[in-house]
Amino acid sequence: QKEVEQNSGPLSVPEGAIASLNCTYSDRGSQSFFxxxxxxxxxxxxxxxxxxxxxxxxxxxxxxxxxxSQYVSLLIRDSQPSDSATYLCAVNTDNDMRFGAGxxxxxxx
Amino acid sequence: xxxxxxxxxxxxxxxxxSVKIECRSLDFQATTMFWYRxxxxxxxxxxxxxxxxxxxxxxxxxxxxxxxxxxxxLTLSTLTVTSAHPEDSSFYICSARDMNEQYFGPGxxxxxx
Numbered sequence: 001q002k003e004v005e006q007n008s009g010p011l012s013v014p015e016g017a018i019a020s021l022n023c024t025y026s027d028r029g030s031q032s033f034f035x036x037x038x039x040x041x042x043x044x045x046x047x048x049x050x051x052x053x054x055x056x057x058x059x060x061x062x063x064x065x066x067x068x069s070q071y072v073s074l075l076i077r078d079s080q081p082s083d084s085a086t087y088l089c090a091v092n093t094d095n096d097m098r099f100g101a102g103x104x105x106x107x108x109x
Numbered sequence: 110x111x112x113x114x115x116x117x118x119x120x121x122x123x124x125x126x127s128v129k130i131e132c133r134s135l136d137f138q139a140t141t142m143f144w145y146r147x148x149x150x151x152x153x154x155x156x157x158x159x160x161x162x163x164x165x166x167x168x169x170x171x172x173x174x175x176x177x178x179x180x181x182x183l184t185l186s187t188l189t190v191t192s193a194h195p196e197d198s199s200f201y202i203c204s205a206r207d208m209n210e211q212y213f214g215p216g217x218x219x220x221x222x
Contacts (some may be wrong), residue, residue, distance in 0.1 A: 043202045043216040044153070046110055049209070080172050088153070090211070097143075097211050101152040 003027065004091050006100035013109050019076040021103050023089030026070070033065055036088040038102065042086055048074060079107040082093045111137045111207040115214035122193055122208075122221055128155040129189045130217045132203030138183035139205035147216075148201045193221040 005024045013019045021035075032051050036044035050056045050063040062075040063098065072091075076083055085108050087101040112135040122128050133141055140158040157178055158166045165178035178191040187201075190197055202216040 034210065041200075043143075043200075043213040046212060049199060051209075064177075092209065092211075097206075098151055099155075 003098045004089055004100040006087075006089050006103045007062040007082075008101055009104040011103055012106045012108060013044055013079050015079060015080045017071065017079050017082065017107075018057070018081045019105055021076075021087050021089075021105065022055045023072045023074075023090075023091075023100055024070055025072070025091040025098075026069075026072065027093045030070075030091045032036040033063070033090040034092070034097075035063060035072075036090060036099075037083075038086045038088060040085070056096060066079040072075075076105075079105075081109050083107050110210065111135075111205070111212045113203065113205050113212050113214040115203055115217055117217060119218045120220070122219070124150040124194055124221055125192055127189055128193055128219060129187055130201055130203070130219075131188045132188070132205070132214050134184045134205045134207070135201070137207045138203075139186075139207065140183060141206055142177065142180060143204040143206075143211070144186075145189050145202045145204065145216070147202060151202075156188075159189065164170045195221045197221050201220060 035048040038044040046065040050065045056063045060077045064073045086102040086104045088102045114133045116131045140161045144156045145153045156171045159178045159180040163181045165172045180186040198221045203214045
């Protein structure tokens with residue numbers, strides 16, 4: 001069983017819609033959770049971190065964490081074509097950061 | 110967020126030669142840095158964890174004698190690809206942790222001809 005799982009996609013949404021990206025993790029002891037965005041040919045960029053259950057909002061991005069269900073998600077409101085990228089979920093357990101394989105998001109104009 | 114730089118951004122070398130890639134944490138000290146490799150349309154693959162002042166820890170299947178890592182200071186780690194071959198052509202990305210968060214350098218695209 002993979003430690004951090006994401007649907008590889010591609011996930012396609014129309015411009016202006018909400019994009020919902022999901023991630024599950026296997027280690028209940030995981031303490032911190034991150035979302036990275038990676039444009040094609042570029043390195044990953046940290047866009048959100050979340051440490052406690054519930055929602056955390058930053059602009060058009062909302063991260064949601066449910067530790068009981070071992071589930072973390074990223075919502076992108078008012079999706080723009082510039083949001084088209086691969087989104088990586090990362091989970092930190094005892095200083096060991098594990099990355100999911102990423103979900104490719106395409107926002108169509 | 111914290112800034113990690115990498116140099117060079119792109120390098121082309123001949124088969125059999127060695128290439129050194131530098132990774133620097135610009136505004137924080139990093140006792141631990143990470144080296145990843147990513148082939149086109151594939152996931153990040155962790156190659157090794159670089160620890161300041163001690164030997165790097167390599168992931169299974171990564172040849173430590175081929176990928177030499179030196180973490181001589183709290184702000185600099187280097188990866189040397191020795192006797193490079195065309196199959197080593199890839200996107201090499203370093204990363205460093207600042208407090209709880211991990212930041213990536215811009216990557217180095219290596220092409221071995």
